[in-house]
Amino acid sequence: MSEPLVTLHAVSKHYGRAIAVNNVSLDVFEGEFVTLLGPSGSGKTTTLMLIAGFETPTSGEIRIRGASVVARPPEKRDIGMVFQSYALFPHMSVFDNVAYPLRTRRVPSAEVAERVARVLDAVRMSGLAERYPRQLSGGQQQRVAVARALVYRPSLLLMDEPLGALDKKLREEMQSELKDLQRTLGVTTLYVTHDQQEALALSDRIAIMNVGDVVQIGSPLALYEHPATDFVAGFLGDVNTLDGVVAEAETGVVRVEIAEGIEVTVATSARRSAGKRVRLTLRPERLDLATTAGGVNCWRGRVRGATFRGELVRYDVELGSGLVVNVSRPYRGQETIFGPGQEVFVRSRPDDWRVFG
């Protein structure tokens, strides 16, 4: 593993007594797409601003290419930045906006024209070079912003919720465009968002933050399948959260009572003692509905509601004792769709459950 391009080591940012970023350590490697994901107030944007140089850390070390940058102003950090408001200069044309960083670096004008044309082509904005930002749609402005941030080949691309102001369809379009662009150029990217779907779709690695702490760092799959806390489990995708008490514990397996008469067999490597209060999570798509009983975790239940979503069907199933679980089953044309009031058997595998606490 080569040296990371960006290293944060024990970085904290305090505003008076409020702690925005708490002892965060993070490595970003060359060519990676890393997302800082979290709810508002989690410190993700502040962390980005610290890396960009618009804020100074209260404590900790920030290195880019091995050199400490804490004392270096933003214009000397060789970064490219895309903002949620696009921040296109309203008094300059698209061409002048994109040419701005090149002219600042005193690139000769012939070369400027050529490079601007090339990057506008890469974001599919050729032909609109003479327009002004107010004449462009949101999606177009976003592309120009990206072009401007990349035209001078910075070492690091920072994006602060760049797609936040776009509508859903446009957002998904731009997501794949951004991903392609990043892959083609190989530029190291640090991305901030609160949208977990976006993070899952775009990232090589995700750092989930909550209230200033980095809770977990890993690939989307790793975070999804093996969340470190119930917060991560709940934040990434939907999840059933059930609290219970350990009834029995053996090597590799625990049985947890989540309701009167309902026990879940969970495969886990951690050792837990009987009587301990724990929290269980399970993804809705890992629950199976059947008309017959069978298997280790199989409970009788009654369908309370069913919502047809085209490619899948979501069910609320009551298991008795007031316990309701969300179940998500794919729909490919052949499956039965259960109706409200119908009796079903809910099945799940011990491997799919996660235990916390």
Added chain:
Amino acid sequence: MGERTSLPVLVVTGLVMAFLAAPSLLVIAMSFSGGRFLEFPPRTLSVRWYEAYWSSAAWWNATVRSLQIGVMVTVLATTLGTLASIALVRLAVPGKSALRALIVSPIVVPTIVLSIGLYNVYARWRLIGSAAGLVLAHTVLALPFVVLNVSAVLYKLDRSLERAARSLGAGPLRTFATVMLPLLWPGIASGAIFAFLISFDEIVVAMFVSGSNPTLPKLMFDGIRYELNPVVAAVSSQLIAVTTLALLASAWLRRRTERITGGA
């Protein structure tokens, strides 16, 4: 509110508006009086009072002096005020609100108080009658208006524009020149106009400090305190014209501001 405003209220409004406008309009009308005294309505029309003004060395010198000082005050107040506004709006320094209060406070302090203070201090510093003394004093009075104007526009300016420029490699100076100034200039120009008007019309400080080099307002004051010199009417109507032009310019500038920052 689907009902019409009652007639008495409209009538009162009309009367108040007349109350506000009538004096100035009457002065303009009377400035064209042909007789030896001002009269309304003028029995004969003539521009003799305007001629008297333009041909008088005393009035001319006073006008030039006011213009010179006005221009210098405009430059100084606009520069200091714009720089201060940037600090007050963008930077996070402790005591910012106290600083802002201090800079804006000259609006509140009675001018007579400041004037005698300056009279006392300038007498010792030998600044009575000097242009520099008046320029400095007027700048203090004009600064709040520049700061208020520029701050208002700066506040609406999207902060990420400056951050974008910095992230693209531009240092603070370049960012200011290429991104902030082009977007702020209507607000700055607006403040400059008010700074000029304030200096050009200022009388109380000038009364004490202009010495043997009177400004236009000082000369006007002398002309009306003990007698009603009709030339003052001609001067007045020209001043009203200047004020009107200045306000039109500032209104145009405000519309430009909205267009620029509104689309940002």
Added chain:
Amino acid sequence: MSARSTWRQAGLLVGPALLLLAAVYLYPLGRLFVLSVGGGPGGAGLEPYHRLAESSVYVDVLLRTTRISVVVTLVCLLAAYPVAYVMTRVGPAWFRVLMVFVLLPLWTSILVRTYAWMVLLQANGVLNNVLRWLRVIDEPLRLMYNETGVVIGMAQVLLPFAILPLYASLRSIDPRLARAAQSMGAGPWRRFYSLTLPLSMPGMATAALLVFVQGLGFFITPALLGGSRVITLAMVIETQVVDLLDWSLASAAAMVLLVLTAALVVGFDRLVGLDRVWA
């Protein structure tokens, strides 16, 4: 951007303005304060203030100045309210017209405006001539060189300062409140009394503050329209300095005016909040 460079930037940006204010604003005011407590023959002390308080002339002047300001404030509030109200109701074209009528006098030189009143109000001035011509009166009204003339002149000068904050305050009242009240059966007078008037209190307070505080320190208008018959605090200060050269007394009077003004502004800030003034 490290904290130290922020300080440096702030220093460069605000420094020049602060330097100017220190030299030509704070220092002269400070000097006045020193003169008011140390300049007397008895050395340092509050002797000038005692002299002020004991002199019936000065007490009279202070009372008169306050009285005039109060009257002007009331006149301005009464005149400004209907105007501000109409300004919230008219369409954009009329609004611009009204604004011109308000802003142009505001920025016209005070000398020009006071001079205009002098011409209008004197014994053989325009107003008297018109009234006599209309046979409304026989003898000319004495409108100049007395308090009436001063009040008229000051009211006209300060009226825009009352109209603007009142307008801002009235405009910020949610129109849906009136509709709700109307739907509950409240007639126009009741709506005005129970809804509009109380909600426009901040605007009225701001208007009153702006007019009253400026009225206290007025010099030009009373000096020209009142002559030597109506003497305000500012005129007394001028006389002390220019004619009598009594700096300690003048400074003391100036300090009294300054402190009064500051107290009113600070008191207003505590009660209502100065942010409401930025109309």
